[in-house]
Amino acid sequence: MTAEDSLREMLAMIELELRRLRHDRTEIYTRAIQPILWLAVFGTVMSEVRGIPTGGLPYIDYITPGVLIQSTIFVSVFYGLTIVWERETGILKRLLVAPASRSATVVGRSIASGVRAVVQALIIFPVAILLGVKFIPNPIYITAAFLVLFLISGGFAAVSIFVASLMKTRERFMGLGQALIMPLFFASNALYPIEMMPPALQYVALVNPLTYAVDAVRGLLISGDLSGLAVDVAAILVFDVVIFAVASVSFRKIIE
Amino acid sequence: MLSPAGVPGMTLAIETSGLTKTYNRRTRALDGVDLQVWPGEVFAFLGPNGSGKTTLMRILTTQFRPTSGEARAFGTDVVRRGSEVRRMIGYVPQETSVWLDITGRENLLIYSKVYAVPKDRRKGSIEDAIQAMGLEEVADRMVNTYSGGTIRRLEIAAALLVKPKILFLDEPTIGLDPSARKAVWESLTAFKGECGTTVFFNTHYMDEADHYSDEIAIINRGRIVKSGTARELKRSLNGEILRFSRNHKQEHYQTHGQNGFDEYAVKKVRELDLVRDAAVSGSLLEVYVDDGERALPLVVEALWSEGVTFDRISTARPTLDDVFLRYAGSCRSGRGGDGG
Known part of the structure; x- marks a missing residue:
């Protein structure tokens, strides 16, 4: 096994995801409904309340980064379902018999899921503009924001592969997947500033990778405040490296 | 069909000695398997459910490590030099191993990349595999429109992309109707005739082992209880x-x-x-x-x-069914009928 084999497998996994998307985009559209409702209904209504200190931003603008990230995380976390399905079929066995390393399979699948998640975000992006969200019109910032989305989704796809290796059936996986996403979303700065939370929850928010991703994307797309960007990106990278390693180790178990 | 004579100095395609595999320190799936498969042979591995067939195949294809014992593919140790072994084998698991939501050709393209087929040979390999398995007409259709037999031929085609020296097939025709089974075997036989690949397959279908294999081994409770050509096995039952x-x-x-x-x-x-x-x-x-x-x-x-x-x-004449029942029939009631 060489680095070249591993890289080739990763690229092949990304290509696979893009080809699947080309044939069937239904999932991407149906998954866009929920985040659009968050923006169109929740965002619009809560804008009228004006009870949340958003630093002068309209509330719908304030929550757009969080909603974008939540929608991509949904894609990643349920990516584990694909892995559970592939475990039930023979695909994983077959990938294990390929020359690339097992970690290349895990990282490759995670990155592929990240790509799928970014496509998901691309659908919501124009809808947000139609709803009146004002993005900073800087192509470099926007590209950087999508890179952050990609990194955080890849990490959560690895979380999902890790969960899939523990919960080997679809039903168990569904249960845990559902139980994971909303608490993460609520225990982050996606909908309100951390300072508003009870102290205990603030600690949770500080170790929640979503908080850093939301902060980075909000800075890049909406507020233009990039003072925390370096810390945010560093936190996301640490999360990715750790979870890729954990998922690669646990992946062995998935096939036995 | 004749089995190739054991030429001294010739490297065996598959060789195992004293292979054991214990799950969770209790369940003994393999209990000292000694096996020899000659290059170019079609080797059928028969056994009841839970007898250790799939475990052996997964060890030989480097997915698992054995608990003890050794296994080599063309002289290469499958445990210590797994990545080299992976380059020379093709493997088709029992369950569906292609993606259903892309086309057959796309599946082959993805697998050719995963299996490190060099870029300049990729297109040729895919065309060869499509042709070998008779998939020309369906290659550009979505796999979820295929019949079970066609999916199986696509899976085998994916294993042929690397022009393997050994092709491992785990229950290759399970669940297929007789005409689909025949089509799978006809394609396989033609491919084997052309490329001389060693084929190692697990099966429940005695007629397949009888018709298509050069050599057969019967496994029961993790041990090989009898091996030989179909003719020899049948003869072993009172001729x-x-x-x-x-x-x-x-x-x-x-x-x-x-x-x-x-x-x-x-x-x-x-x-x-x-x-x-x-x-x-x-x-x-x-x-x-x-x-x-x-x-x-x-x-x-x-x-x-x-x-x-x-x-x-x-x-x-005793059929292979009789042979199977004699040597492996009493899976649950003890190692009955133990003749080898």
Whole structure:
């Protein structure tokens, strides 16, 4: 096994995801409904309340980064379902018999899921503009924001592969997947500033990778405040490296 | 079909010695498997459910490590040099192993990249594999429109992309109707004839092992209980049975003992060199022989010389089903029928 084999497998996994998307985009559209409702209904209504200190931003603008990230995380976390399905079929066995390393399979699948998640975000992006969200019109910032989305989704796809290796059936996986996403979303700065939370929850928010991703994307797309960007990106990278390693180790178990 | 003779110095395609695999420190899936498969052979591995067939295949394809023992593919250790082994084998698991939501050709393209087929040979390999498995007409359709047999041929095609030296097939035709099974085997046989690949397959279908394999091993409870060619295995069950029956209306039936077969004549038949045993049941004389073609004239002559007449001779050969039941039939009630 060489680095070249591993890289080739990763690229092949990304290509696979893009080809699947080309044939069937239904999932991407149906998954866009929920985040659009968050923006169109929740965002619009809560804008009228004006009870949340958003630093002068309209509330719908304030929550757009969080909603974008939540929608991509949904894609990643349920990516584990694909892995559970592939475990039930023979695909994983077959990938294990390929020359690339097992970690290349895990990282490759995670990155592929990240790509799928970014496509998901691309659908919501124009809808947000139609709803009146004002993005900073800087192509470099926007590209950087999508890179952050990609990194955080890849990490959560690895979380999902890790969960899939523990919960080997679809039903168990569904249960845990559902139980994971909303608490993460609520225990982050996606909908309100951390300072508003009870102290205990603030600690949770500080170790929640979503908080850093939301902060980075909000800075890049909406507020233009990039003072925390370096810390945010560093936190996301640490999360990715750790979870890729954990998922690669646990992946062995998935096939036995 | 002949099995290639063991040429001294020739590297075995697959060789295992004392292979064991224990799950969770308790369940012993393999219990000392010694196996030899010669290059170019089609090797059928038979066994009841849970006998260790799939475990052995997953060790040979480097997915698992054995608990103890050794296994080599063309001289390369499957544990220590797994990545080298992975480059020379093709593997088709029992379950569906292609993506259903892309086309057949796209599946082959993805697998050719995953399996590190060099870029300049990729297109050619994909075309060859499509042709070898007769998928020309369906290659550009979505796989979820394929029939079970076509999916199986696509899966095998994906394993052929690397032009493997050994092709591992785990229950290759399970769940397929007879015509789909035939189509799979015809494609495989043609491919094998062209490329000389060693084929190692697990199966439940005795007729497949009988028709398509050069060599067979039967595994039961993690041990190989019998191996040999289909012919040898069948012969190991008392060879053949020659059945002589006579017409009830004939006079002899009234005048001779043993329902018409003279006891002395039966004894004489029993004493013949090529005869293992003989038994009378009703108006039927059953003679157990190793080689029916050679024994028949001698038995007929012995009966005639004693003045015994008969009006019908039939021969029955044990089928591979009989062999399987004899050596592996009593999976749950102990290691019964252990003949090897």
